[in-house]
Amino acid sequence: MLDDATARTAVTAAADRLFYARGVQSVGMDAVRAEAGVSLKRIYALYPSKEDLVVAVLAGRTQQWADGLDRWAAEADTPREQVLAVFDFLDAWFREDGFRGCAFINSFGELGATSPRVAEAVREHKESFRRYVEELVQEAGLPDAVALQVVLLAEGAQTTAAITRDADVARQARAAAEALIDAAVPA
Amino acid sequence: MLDDATARTAVTAAADRLFYARGVQSVGMDAVRAEAGVSLKRIYALYPSKEDLVVAVLAGRTQQWADGLDRWAAEADTPREQVLAVFDFLDAWFREDGFRGCAFINSFGELGATSPRVAEAVREHKESFRRYVEELVQEAGLPDAVALQVVLLAEGAQTTAAITRDADVARQARAAAEALIDAAVPA
DNA sequence: GCACACGGAGAACGACCGTTCTCCGACGGT
DNA sequence: ACCGTCGGAGAACGGTCGTTCTCCGTGTGC
Structure with missing residues (x-):
């Protein structure tokens, strides 16, 4: 189990990699979940949108x-x-x-x-x-x-x-x- | 009825305005149709995608x-x-x-x-x-x-x-x- | 006057996306 | 051992989008 702080950095780091490589709009939240290894529920708890x-x-x-x-x-x-x-x-x-x-x-x-x-x-x-x-x-x-x-x-x-x-x-x-x-x- | 050449310029001009103002991905083809006054069928005949x-x-x-x-x-x-x-x-x-x-x-x-x-x-x-x-x-x-x-x-x-x-x-x-x-x- | 090809309007389709919900398994307190 | 809570996996939902299709009115050639 990850505490909030580590989950946050895992999510932002994963999103950064994907957004930077492909552009924001062509990366779905599901791809962020897969790259970060953090569930969608958790992601939306940390970042509401x-x-x-x-x-x-x-x-x-x-x-x-x-x-x-x-x-x-x-x-x-x-x-x-x-x-x-x-x-x-x-x-x-x-x-x-x-x-x-x-x-x-x-x-x-x-x-x-x-x-x-x-x-x-x-x-x-x-x-x-x-x-x-x-x-x-x-x-x-x-x-x-x-x-x-x-x-x-x-x-x-x-x-x-x-x-x-x-x-x-x-x-x-x-x-x-x-x-x-x-x-x-x-x- | 518009000949192909005028329809082409109407479509590209309309798409240019919309894409430039809002970005490409946030403009649907239907918005281009409305702005250009050219039917979707015609647009796809002129530009396959x-x-x-x-x-x-x-x-x-x-x-x-x-x-x-x-x-x-x-x-x-x-x-x-x-x-x-x-x-x-x-x-x-x-x-x-x-x-x-x-x-x-x-x-x-x-x-x-x-x-x-x-x-x-x-x-x-x-x-x-x-x-x-x-x-x-x-x-x-x-x-x-x-x-x-x-x-x-x-x-x-x-x-x-x-x-x-x-x-x-x-x-x-x-x-x-x-x-x-x-x-x-x-x- | 009539058959027919054409183009427009917009519905339909399949895919995807952001967001939420459901279900279930795991774990901690008593 | 049992109950309640939490979080994860993934289905579900509502919406949008690119693209295609259907239907219908119009105009033209005979």
């Missing part, structure tokens, strides 16, 4: 994303390198097996128009990413405008890597960010 | 996109401005009522994992956009690497504008592209 489960999955991804960014930034030596570490993080991610683009962008495209809660979760995630980059940019003594430029390159790299299946875009996005940073500091 | 209709809609969007880019590029005075016209085109688009992001990215997130034909249509579109920018960049005498940078900024601008509902990102993406172009030409 599929939408709740989707939101929980996205919340988990936001957490993982923040942790991953922190880990890569921590390995950078200089504040400038910390900003650029965003792209090293992306590079490693793009090369993972089963990379299928940004789960938030995918969910937004699929459900943003019909589920305000999902749309809001996506907005919050992107907002928190932007704030995170802003902090790094400020610590590096760069103008605020650089933060949004880095964000745009990172978002563009994610969708482009997903669609073209070319992981090298991370490196090229990094090079673009380097050029923008260099252009932003007074020579 | 919903997937065929989706692919046709995406093909139409690829055409519209190319036309729009051409129109904006034609108004630019210099080759450099032609490259940057991409972002003016995006700016105008982001400000349109009902803007919901890039239909290709949305469709890819929703169906890319389950429909190879949709995934392929999206890839072809993004590929043709990249080639188009490459041409502009070459005509402006800029290094090839600038083309992908412009593409990444444009893609990032589209997803960011859709999610944050902030049309101003087009201007900031343009500014970033200007900086990258300036950095790419030997001073």
Whole structure:
């Protein structure tokens, strides 16, 4: 018997795998039950509706994303390198097996128009990413405008890597960010 | 009675409106029939399956996109401005009522994992956009690497504008592209 | 005027999905 | 040993969807 906490993580982890691989709407709750090994009754006790489960999955991804960014930034030596570490993080991610683009962008495209809660979760995630980059940019003594430029390159790299299946875009996005940073500091 | 050609465009135009506004999977074929004013029997005579209709809609969007880019590029005075016209085109688009992001990215997130034909249509579109920018960049005498940078900024601008509902990102993406172009030409 | 092919409206069909319910076996307290 | 409770397995329910079929009115060729 699983306590609620472990059942919760089993369900969200299973749902995350399935939703990310196939899209939310093409995964039935029964598939989540089979993947998680948790009965439907239990799942509905923990998450009253599929939408709740989707939101929980996205919340988990936001957490993982923040942790991953922190880990890569921590390995950078200089504040400038910390900003650029965003792209090293992306590079490693793009090369993972089963990379299928940004789960938030995918969910937004699929459900943003019909589920305000999902749309809001996506907005919050992107907002928190932007704030995170802003902090790094400020610590590096760069103008605020650089933060949004880095964000745009990172978002563009994610969708482009997903669609073209070319992981090298991370490196090229990094090079673009380097050029923008260099252009932003007074020579 | 409509001839096949007009019925085709009525159906694809209606499907385009509905799919773009609500997502593909949440629009039933019956809603397409109502919006287009074309009977189900006729629709299935023109497009043997919903997937065929989706692919046709995406093909139409690829055409519209190319036309729009051409129109904006034609108004630019210099080759450099032609490259940057991409972002003016995006700016105008982001400000349109009902803007919901890039239909290709949305469709890819929703169906890319389950429909190879949709995934392929999206890839072809993004590929043709990249080639188009490459041409502009070459005509402006800029290094090839600038083309992908412009593409990444444009893609990032589209997803960011859709999610944050902030049309101003087009201007900031343009500014970033200007900086990258300036950095790419030997001073 | 009539047979006939055609297209539209919408019912029908089979499949699936989110959610709930039923049934039954297992386990803990006395 | 017995009773009550809990949770799991899976059937059931109501709804929707993609696709096909049926029926009927219309218009055309003779």
